[in-house]
Amino acid sequence: MRQPRSDHRPRRFARAVAGAAVALAAVLGAGGWAADTQRAITGPPPGTAAWIADTTLGLRLPDPATASPAAVAAFFEQVPAAGQDALAVRHPLVVGNLDGAPVRLRYRANALALAEERGRELARATDPALPPRDQATAHGRAERYRTLLDGGRQVLAFDPRGRGLVAEVHGDLTATGRTAVVVPGSDIDLLSFDRPTDPYGTPTGMARALYDATGRQSAVIAWAGYTTPVGLGPDAATETLARAGAQRLTRLLDGLAVTTRPTAPATVFCHSYGSVVCGLARPGPEQAAGLVVLGSPGMGVDSAADLDPRVPLWATGRNGSDWIGNVPNVSLLGLGHGADPTDPGFGARPLPATGSHGHTGYFAPGTASLAAFAALTLGR
Template identity: 80%
Template structure:
């Protein structure tokens, strides 16, 4: 009888989770994560024009990448960036300055390509509309000297932007977003504090510019509330990419402490599965979290402090069951006392995406944590 009760409980939990998340059964959402080395990596590895043997992005660590570029003159570095902008711009371990230059070149090339597609008579009206949307996005990313640390046009597109100076700032931070974030939704005027750009910009301001902040949309996020959001597949792929980013920052930024990682919503699952160590992160902050894919803070590296932001009354994430049943759900509530995270306040915040809004106690707390206080 005990086994039957357990099975019934598991089935009931799965049904409840399905109902709350609105999965409409167990049909997959179908998001395919972008994984592996940057586009153009095969040509990069085969390029011996300068008598060099470029490191294979699929097998070389960020430390190995950093060592390769350290042996090159600035002129040779720039030449490689011009020949392989999509590789160099996404190569964790490459010099930060060089990645900015490479991504500007890659964005300009993609802008030309999408401009041509927008009027190509062989394409459909839907293709033209999509091309116009990307054209506008690329123009925006190229405008005003923005510091683009990563840019990958594959799939829904990925991008990362830096606010501040990564090599001279007192401290650094990384913002890991949740669902519905991609190249086109990296920043949105109608949701200024709920996108990676808005979150990173406000955190940079709240620290008085002393913290350089990376808005990182560097993984394939779920779209909407469905099976992708309720499972860990996309988070596992994202965790691999986040780990590589943090390893790259460890060898390319200044002597400051490793970054504080801020993980919003589904992004907290990415951070939980990444389990950063003290050489990768000075601390982890979760907010609007559906769980971290772990049972408690004890499952993470004890040398990296974990903070959990209180959930405001208007945050719908509180309606999600904090369970993990048959591969659905992300486990215990990080804000619960038994989880073991250090609490942060959320007074003044509203809704699921309002924790970085100016004047909130959450943003003030985030700034204090980012500054090592």
């Protein structure tokens, strides 16, 4: 008698579950459990309702939720300088975060927004109705806002919601022909955007190092413009936050294309979990001159062939002390980020990592990786 054919589906499912469990365990074991999950900051910036209702210029203002950066740029081209400045004063959080708005107008708007938010936090820091912990948090935020207001810093985006989002420009974004964007990984927000410890593990430290390495012939954006995972837990092992971040990165790149008029689109440097954001964004040639991944756990794709073939992809070699090498490159049941971009079979162009140390040392001065990053930014 013919034996019934065995069904291998339960066995395959069990293997998939086991693989996903291994992936999550490896991610968690690399840096400890982060029990809380983050809610991505999405949608238009605070103050959008008042912006849309503003009719003082006799013009319909572009809806931040639906207008493309190109449409925003076209709107501002018909508004005289005095009218633009008036909008920035009345709606600083909207104008400061509006991709497609003139760059220098955004700097002005964000300086105004930072000053306003600093005043609010200082009031909270001395509010006797608040518990000491909340007062301390408010004081810390007020101090961060003060540092972002000091020394003529060029803040391209600022959103105080949640853990806070911020982007800063190093160099002259409207004059130089070459630009770069640094997309960070986990544990980056308004408060950790720039810190003296582990400087090359922060967007500001990375951007400053790259800007100097190009001989200050470029402009580099330190972009903490999406909600990143905290610690190494479920958020870091899944793509939820990366998908939301990819949408915001796409708008940033579209905005740069219509406001800076560079000789070439930006070169985008994607560190750690930021490489998942870049992979899911899949920028085209109008948005990016190239993608560079470093310390990557995967890009959320199976190979370079899943990205736009017109945008070159480089993968920085992994140094021996980078713990990301302990994370298995799998994608099962929504866990993990797929194939290793440094694997020759992935299809990325290799970059050296000689001289780098640890997960955040690829932008350190004197490393072969930083020298390669500078050359790519300058189009060499």
